[in-house]
Amino acid sequence: MKKTVVSSVFVALLVLSGCGDKDPQVEATDSAATKEVASTRAAVETVSSNNNTSAVSDSAESSSEAMARLEKELKTIYFDFDKFNVRADMQANLSADAGVVNTKASKYFVKLEGNCDEWGSDEYNFALGLKRADTVKKALVAEGVDANRISMVSFGESSPTCTDKTKECWAQNRRVDFKLLP
Numbered sequence: 001m002k003k004t005v006v007s008s009v010f011v012a013l014l015v016l017s018g019c020g021d022k023d024p025q026v027e028a029t030d031s032a033a034t035k036e037v038a039s040t041r042a043a044v045e046t047v048s049s050n051n052n053t054s055a056v057s058d059s060a061e062s063s064s065e066a067m068a069r070l071e072k073e074l075k076t077i078y079f080d081f082d083k084f085n086v087r088a089d090m091q092a093n094l095s096a097d098a099g100v101v102n103t104k105a106s107k108y109f110v111k112l113e114g115n116c117d118e119w120g121s122d123e124y125n126f127a128l129g130l131k132r133a134d135t136v137k138k139a140l141v142a143e144g145v146d147a148n149r150i151s152m153v154s155f156g157e158s159s160p161t162c163t164d165k166t167k168e169c170w171a172q173n174r175r176v177d178f179k180l181l182p
Contacts, residue, residue: 067180070105074178077136078171081117084131086139094136097178098143109181110145112136114154115161117170122156129154136176151181 075093077086086094101110114129133152141147162169 063182067105067108067182070100070108071178071180073100073104074180076178077132077176079132079174079176081119081170081174082128084128084135086135094139095143098140098145101140101145101149101178102143105180109149109151110140111179111181112150112152113159113177113179114152115159115173115175115177116157117173118157118160119170120157125156126154129156132174132176 074097077090077094077097079085079090080087112133114131114133116125116129116132119125120128130152133154137147137150137152140150157173160173161175162172
């Protein structure tokens with residue numbers, strides 16, 4: 001048994017010692033030329049990797065800044081109490097939003113966030129928020145926005161913009177907000 005263990009260890013050491021991580025040596029006829037090529041290669045790789053990193057971060061920053069700027073152009077759509085049809089005074093906002101989504105924000109996806117006031121049960125308000133988002137989605141599609149670019153979510157009453165206990169405040173919470181996604 002002792003011989004088997006010792007010979008196994010010996011064989012393992014032989015196998016592992018033959019698998020070193022040595023870099024192959026290339027013989028060069030002109031060592032000065034080889035050093036010059038190596039230093040040039042290193043400089044090019046360094047510059048190339050630095051340029052790629054800055055280009056990626058610049059484009060990411062400009063893309064997120066562009067999305068934030070475009071989101072500010074999108075107008076919130078407000079709804080009447082316990083309703084999910086688009087009000088007549090919101091039609092112009094909806095058309096303007098469709099224009100922004102079709103032209104300036106054509107490379108982004110759109111998330112519609114349905115919201116409600118605090119009246120009604122949680123289940124009812126989540127369903128109503130989703131119906132409001134779906135109504136806005138159908139209107140955007142009718143204006144020429146690709147339905148595959150639009151997603152919907154309902155926050156029910158969980159994401160109020162105003163927390164006062166007034167009719168004006170509750171009216172501000174009955175809405176669909178627009179968010180852009182990459």
